[in-house]
Amino acid sequence: MSAVEQSTTTGRAAAPDRSAAADRGGAVDRSRTVAVVGTGTMGQGIAQVALVAGHPVRLCDAVPGRAARAAEAIGARLERLVAKGRMTAGERDAARARLRPAALAELSDAALVVEAVVERLPAKQELLRELEGIVAEDALLATNTSSLSVTAVAGALRHPGRLVGMHFFNPAPLLPLVEIVSGSATDESAAESARATAEAWGKTPVRCADLPGFIVNRIARPFYAEAFAIHEDRAADPATIDAVLRECGAFRMGPFELTDLIGQDVNEAVTHSVWEAFFRNVKFTPSLAQRRLVEAGLLGVKSGRGWYDHTPGAERPAPRTAEPADPPAYVVAQGGPGPAAGLLDLIDESGVPLRRERGDDGTRLVLPGGGHLVAAGGRRPGEYRNTVCFDLALDYRTATRIALAASPDTPERTLREAIGLFQALGKKVSVIGDVPGMIVARTVVMLIDLAADAVAKGVATEEDIDTAMRLGVNYPVGPLEWNRRLPRGYARGVLGELHERMPGGRYAPGLALLRRSSSGSSADDAEGADA
Secondary structure (H helix, E strand, O other), X not given: OOOOOOOOOOOOOOOOOOOOOOOOOOOOOOOOEEEEEOOOHXXXXXXXXXXXXXXXXXXXXXXXXXXXXXXXXHHHHHHHHHHOOOOOHHHHHHHHHHEEEOOHHHOOOEEEEEEOOOOOHHHHHHHHHHHHOXXXXXXXXXXXXXXXXXXXXXXXXXXXXXXXXXXXXXXXXOOOEEEEEEOOOOOHHHHHHHHHHHHHOOOEEEEEEOOOOOOHHHXXXXXXXXXXXXXXXXXXXXXXXXXXXXXXXXXXXXXXXXXXXXXXXXXXXXXXXXXXXXXXXXXXXXXHHHHHXXXXXXXXXXXXXXXOEOOOOOOOXXXXXXXXXXXXXXXXXXXXXXXXXXXXXXXXXXXXXXXXXXXXXXXXXXXXXXXXXXXXXXXXXXXXXXXEEEOOOOOXXXXXXXXXXXXXXXXXXXXXXXXXXXXXXXXXXXXXXXXXXXXXXXXXXXXXXXXXXXXXXXXOOHHHHHHHHHHHHOOOOOHHHHXXXXXXXXXXXXXXXXXXXXXXXXXXXXXXXXXXXXXXXXXXXXXXXXX
């Protein structure tokens, strides 16, 4: 995802022999040359992927000596693969023999050229214009841009149909996802060739349209934005929010620790780019708190401090965790399972006496002191009386932590009974402030809304969107799969309640979600009413 070091172009070569063109529409044959222009971190990673797949690979960079140093760095990584038993010495030697630095004018035999230069439109356009005069007419050109319009990048070409986006994720040799992006002028055969080539390289390609952020960078924005907003509202500290999203939502990393790893400047720049590209749509509004970190130079791991202190010997703050409490003497469950499917079975298994009663859909647990436990929605916990809200979990059985929030008038007994109940189920408990949607529920319904909108606007299919979010940013399930696991209309309902309490448009349910809910079909139907 990250931009790489700048690379420009060299002089124009004489017209090449155009007889050995790539078979457009299928994967580039392993005997054909793949060239990578721009040898920063991402360029080296892409080159290594093509090299290990069996291609002759040419590295090109405008800075003298940089391509040669990149070749040495790739060779060192191949050596480490041999040491780990992932490559034989013979395969290493053969790969090294296929790799060499080259000048731009020496790329005439390349069947595929991937540019991985600086994320500036004029630089990419200038490079690709020059490449167009060097490579064969049917050679495939690809841009690894993560933030620019593929259509705009191709706009400078005489034959824009040959250019396609191939957005790898960093580190390219390890992460399986590649977004194959079709610009407005991209030929279908070019996009299909790029898809087939990525697949032949052992990657998982997903096809998408050339709209801001493509799939991952578009849909992932709320994962960061909602956490930052909850923190700005002083409902929870970063360590607690991270822990709840990891241990209750089953996300691999929390947003604060993840942006510290990515770099606050890099993450904020992507958010700002998507926000600007969508004409400052409020659903993508950047975080002021993150902006202040960037302005202060607190960029995360690379600067030694961001949301957390990463200096040697520094201790990570612990999430807020409730002290042990006694479980309630019994629990009365009123209503259907709602979004908390499986929770009642856990209570049964815990040994806490449970009595089930009929009621409206959605579980309401009545505690011995007369207080209630209800699943998170879009309302503030403070709007209830003598009530504790519990957050959404991907799977209540495997979750190891749950977030609770109480209304201000909730007696201490009710809160202690709620804490004790979840502790009896084997969960750590984090009590957070009075915030609409809590943490996991608010984040997930925003992800679902943007994913449904992307399907409706033709960005990608449901399957490719869920695949991209699982493989590109390590979500436990894709947002649309999560939606299928929730009760019909849950996401729309929570967003509607959030919008009432925080008007302005950010939480207004998108048209795609409203159409799904009003169609009479399940909100989880694949592409349902939006098709």
